[in-house]
Amino acid sequence: METATQPLRPTSGHGGAAGHSYTATHWGIYEVRYRHGEAVALESFARDPSPSPIGLGMMDAVKGPLRVQRPSVRRSWLAAARGDAAESHRERRGQEEFVEVEWDEALRLVAGELQRVRQQHGNSAIFGGSYGWSSAGRFHHAQSQVHRFLNSVGGYVRHADSYSLGAARVLMPHIVAPMDEMHTLHTSWGVLEKHTTLFVSFGGVPAKNAQVGSGGASEHVVPQALERLARAGVRFVNISPVRNDIETGGEVEWIAIRPNTDTALILALAHTLYSEGLHDRGFLASHCVGFEAILPYLIGAADGQPKDARWAEAITGVPAGRITALARAMAANRTMLTMAWSLQRSHHGEQPFWGLVTLAAMLGQIGLPGGGFGVGYGTTNMIGNANAKFGGPTLPQGRNAVREFIPVARITDMLEKPGQGFDYNGERHRYADIRLIYWAGGNPFHHHQDLNRMLAAWQSKPETIVVHEQFWTPAAKLADIVLPATTALERNDIGYAARERYMVAMKQALDPVGEARDDYDIFADLATRLGTHEVFTEGLSSFQWLERLYEESRGRAARAGHALPAFDEFWQGDLLDLAVADAEVVMFQDFRTDPAAHPLGTPSGRIELFSERIAGFGYADCPGHARWFEPIEWLGSETAAKYPLHLLSDQPFTKLHSQFDHAAYSTGNKIGGREPLTLSRADAAARGLADGDLVRVFNDRGACLAAVRVSDDIRAGVAKLSTGAWFDPSHWRAGGPGNLEKHGNPNVLTLDIGASSLSQGCIAQTCLVQVERFQGMAPALTPYQLPVFAEYA
Ligand SMILES: Nc1nc2c(c(=O)[nH]1)N[C@H]1C(S)=C(S)[C@@H](COP(=O)(O)OP(=O)(O)OC[C@H]3O[C@@H](n4cnc5c(=O)[nH]c(N)nc54)[C@H](O)[C@@H]3O)O[C@H]1N2
Ligand SMILES: Nc1nc2c(c(=O)[nH]1)N[C@H]1C(S)=C(S)[C@@H](COP(=O)(O)OP(=O)(O)OC[C@H]3O[C@@H](n4cnc5c(=O)[nH]c(N)nc54)[C@H](O)[C@@H]3O)O[C@H]1N2
Ligand SMILES: [Mo]
Numbered sequence: 001m002e003t004a005t006q007p008l009r010p011t012s013g014h015g016g017a018a019g020h021s022y023t024a025t026h027w028g029i030y031e032v033r034y035r036h037g038e039a040v041a042l043e044s045f046a047r048d049p050s051p052s053p054i055g056l057g058m059m060d061a062v063k064g065p066l067r068v069q070r071p072s073v074r075r076s077w078l079a080a081a082r083g084d085a086a087e088s089h090r091e092r093r094g095q096e097e098f099v100e101v102e103w104d105e106a107l108r109l110v111a112g113e114l115q116r117v118r119q120q121h122g123n124s125a126i127f128g129g130s131y132g133w134s135s136a137g138r139f140h141h142a143q144s145q146v147h148r149f150l151n152s153v154g155g156y157v158r159h160a161d162s163y164s165l166g167a168a169r170v171l172m173p174h175i176v177a178p179m180d181e182m183h184t185l186h187t188s189w190g191v192l193e194k195h196t197t198l199f200v201s202f203g204g205v206p207a208k209n210a211q212v213g214s215g216g217a218s219e220h221v222v223p224q225a226l227e228r229l230a231r232a233g234v235r236f237v238n239i240s241p242v243r244n245d246i247e248t249g250g251e252v253e254w255i256a257i258r259p260n261t262d263t264a265l266i267l268a269l270a271h272t273l274y275s276e277g278l279h280d281r282g283f284l285a286s287h288c289v290g291f292e293a294i295l296p297y298l299i300g301a302a303d304g305q306p307k308d309a310r311w312a313e314a315i316t317g318v319p320a321g322r323i324t325a326l327a328r329a330m331a332a333n334r335t336m337l338t339m340a341w342s343l344q345r346s347h348h349g350e351q352p353f354w355g356l357v358t359l360a361a362m363l364g365q366i367g368l369p370g371g372g373f374g375v376g377y378g379t380t381n382m383i384g385n386a387n388a389k390f391g392g393p394t395l396p397q398g399r400n401a402v403r404e405f406i407p408v409a410r411i412t413d414m415l416e417k418p419g420q421g422f423d424y425n426g427e428r429h430r431y432a433d434i435r436l437i438y439w440a441g442g443n444p445f446h447h448h449q450d451l452n453r454m455l456a457a458w459q460s461k462p463e464t465i466v467v468h469e470q471f472w473t474p475a476a477k478l479a480d481i482v483l484p485a486t487t488a489l490e491r492n493d494i495g496y497a498a499r500e501r502y503m504v505a506m507k508q509a510l511d512p513v514g515e516a517r518d519d520y521d522i523f524a525d526l527a528t529r530l531g532t533h534e535v536f537t538e539g540l541s542s543f544q545w546l547e548r549l550y551e552e553s554r555g556r557a558a559r560a561g562h563a564l565p566a567f568d569e570f571w572q573g574d575l576l577d578l579a580v581a582d583a584e585v586v587m588f589q590d591f592r593t594d595p596a597a598h599p600l601g602t603p604s605g606r607i608e609l610f611s612e613r614i615a616g617f618g619y620a621d622c623p624g625h626a627r628w629f630e631p632i633e634w635l636g637s638e639t640a641a642k643y644p645l646h647l648l649s650d651q652p653f654t655k656l657h658s659q660f661d662h663a664a665y666s667t668g669n670k671i672g673g674r675e676p677l678t679l680s681r682a683d684a685a686a687r688g689l690a691d692g693d694l695v696r697v698f699n700d701r702g703a704c705l706a707a708v709r710v711s712d713d714i715r716a717g718v719a720k721l722s723t724g725a726w727f728d729p730s731h732w733r734a735g736g737p738g739n740l741e742k743h744g745n746p747n748v749l750t751l752d753i754g755a756s757s758l759s760q761g762c763i764a765q766t767c768l769v770q771v772e773r774f775q776g777m778a779p780a781l782t783p784y785q786l787p788v789f790a791e792y793a
Contacts, residue, residue: 024495057664069514071106093731097790111529122389128156132442137493142441142667151521155402166761167349191223195370198333203340205378208653215497219383266355268312272327280364290610367592386583407760415457442666445474446658450752597736643768649746671707675744702748
């Protein structure tokens with residue numbers, strides 16, 4: 001096996017040499033437990049008040065049978081590469097045996113194929129977007145590694161935005177501020193506790209989601225923060241199809257809204273404020289633009305339909321009296337409005353966020369302690385946290401010489417329609433013609449919508465698919481070349497995320513499993529073969545990179561007023577405490593105090609209730625101000641006659657996306673191995689279903705099995721199937737509802753179109769289904785089965 005570069009000095013072996021060490025995951029810090037010098041288990045971090053159970057079964061999973069042990073190549077692809085066959089049979093992806101090969105051959109094949117595609121088609125034939133959460137350490141962040149590597153060899157077709165915030169990332173900079181800025185600007189929990197009297201959430205403040213933070217939650221604060229607010233007497237109102245996505249230990253009023261209709265409710269709240277003269281004219285004049293442009297729409301002068309509470313009642317299912325009373329309460333209190341990110345993961349997902357900003361502007365409390373709006377309290381642990389923030393250790397990615405890109409969720413469109421045009425954020429672009437897909441650190445057969453459609457594109461368009469994986473995930477099974485990657489426990493790294501309390505020296509705890517290698521070392525060797533070793537590695541070993549990235553980050557921390565110790569001291573000390581005593585954050589306080597001196601980054605420098613820029617794009621599906629649009633599928637649409645349940649596919653509480661779906665905490669929540677489908681008592685009864693019953697969930701796009709969980713915490717007409725179950729189709733060929741997915745992966749049901757021409761964001765939460773008892777013998781579950789391996793003869 002080749003090694004990229006020699007370490008500057010021995011890395012002091014494993015953390016085990018010291019008898020203990022820490023590791024950081026996106027869902028928390030864990031203490032590594034050693035026996036006789038061997039890492040055997042992970043334990044909760046003692047200083048964390050609400051440690052997440054997600055990591056406790058990780059050690060077993062990491063050492064378990066699902067690891068990719070050796071470089072593996074799909075047989076027909078290998079035969080074609082070795083000159084033994086004319087065809088690589090793309091359509092056999094997922095259905096064929098893999099042949100394990102030596103690293104040397106695997107690297108030769110990947111380098112050769114990259115070279116061939118670059119020469120014959122140019123770098124714009126390589127899709128390296130490689131979306132995915134990877135692992136928490138900042139240097140070994142797989143997505144950064146693959147981007148840096150592909151840039152070193154001439155670039156790749158990238159992706160813009162995220163599945164998380166497709167609509168919001170494009171919209172929010174036009175009207176208030178970029179999402180990346182806002183994440184760390186949120187008014188801190190302590191301020192809310194002191195000043196807020198009414199807290200209204202759209203989609204709750206789910207502590208299950210706040211287990212997680214990108215880069216690593218380290219001290220989980222949300223459950224305690226909510227309890228403190230409740231004890232301080234804050235009144236809570238939760239507008240959500242699901243009751244228990246907020247838990248304060250006290251009373252929470254539940255407004256069980258129809259999914260995807262929040263914009264109508266918000267407009268009615270705004271209408272009530274206006275018609276009762278409760279809006280803040282002064283704030284609208286001094287800090288906002290465009291109120292007069294939305295007003296004719298709001299009062300019905302533009303289209304004859306006032307957006308009043310009665311109008312909204314018919315759409316949302318929320319009684320008009322409740323809407324007007326809530327609007328009055330909002331004006332009478334110090335009110336914090338917060339919205340979960342899920343609301344913009346829907347058709348016209350820009351509108352609920354724009355509506356929220358509009359409503360908060362009319363209330364005039366933006367920039368006041370405890371008032372205004374937030375987007376995503378509870379969505380991750382970071383929101384509302386007041387620990388230090390500075391530019392953390394980040395692997396520089398270099399420059400991408402390829403200009404083509406896709407809005408992240410347009411991958412199937414790109415594969416289906418090379419050369420075709422698409423709209424995005426006021427511009428017209430073209431889909432690249434992709435020959436090679438390179439993925440490291442993501443699971444597209446977890447994250448993408450309408451998987452039957454994607455599977456068909458996957459098995460026809462790309463000539464080659466390369467995946468680096470730790471485990472035999474569905475994405476690995478559907479690749480041509482799979483290279484085994486180490487997990488965070490098998491390498492040294494640095495855990496850091498802005499506003500999180502600890503920076504973590506993540507010391508290697510295990511030897512690499514099988515022949516797994518770090519993504520960095522794999523790319524360094526490929527770079528050698530392609531002549532870019534110096535550019536990619538800059539002559540540094542992984543450990544030298546840690547020191548470099550840490551020291552660069554330390555400089556940025558110093559400029560932000562935080563003195564960090566030198567690298568050696570940090571590394572010896574395991575954890576750095578980044579708490580800031582008595583820190584308080586109030587979002588947009590400066591802007592409120594002096595909008596001229598502290599303008600927003602919008603074209604006007606103010607909050608844009610009407611955006612001339614967006615209006616100028618001329619999109620019928622995203623005009624210049626917040627507006628109610630009927631989603632393509634919702635409980636009020638014609639499709640509901642056939643598919644009468646709105647399916648929410650929320651984030652799973654037992655894992656991060658599909659990561660560690662096979663670990664004990666996740667499998668322990670399944671019913672007979674299947675993902676639970678939450679149904680209201682009424683919907684279960686209407687179908688003669690009880691707890692634990694096996695059901696088929698279906699629509700025209702696909703069908704899956706799931707097990708019923710009856711609940712009083714979900715609105716009638718709504719079903720919930722959390723994401724994360726590894727894709728387990730009856731057969732590995734697209735087949736719509738005829739190809740029954742056996743495990744409970746909601747993405748065989750979801751719809752794959754863009755939120756609008758503006759953002760093209762993912763709309764996973766816009767989806768209607770029907771549910772029926774599954775008849776007959778349940779097909780065997782196979783999500784955690786290894787592919788078949790064959791000798792090459
Ligand atoms: N229906 C529906 N679908 C959704 C959503 C929804 O709400 N509903 N939410 C969407 C959202 S918000 C997101 S962010 C996406 C998440 O989608 P992804 O981020 O793609 O999901 P993960 O399961 O986190 O995939 C990460 C993969 O990287 C691998 N990995 C981890 N560390 C490393 C490493 O160091 N090296 C390598 N090579 N591999 C590594 C893991 O084994 C795992 O397979 O899903 C989206 N999909
Ligand atoms: N444990 C865990 N935590 C995670 C993740 C994970 O995979 N596991 N993923 C992380 C990631 S990548 C992201 S982007 C965030 C995502 O965070 P979110 O997008 O906020 O998460 P969701 O769980 O999809 O949805 C939150 C709540 O919104 C409600 N909701 C859905 N649709 C509607 C609607 O139309 N109207 C209203 N009013 N409410 C609605 C749902 O009932 C749900 O309880 O979570 C992060 N946190
Ligand atoms: Mo996300």
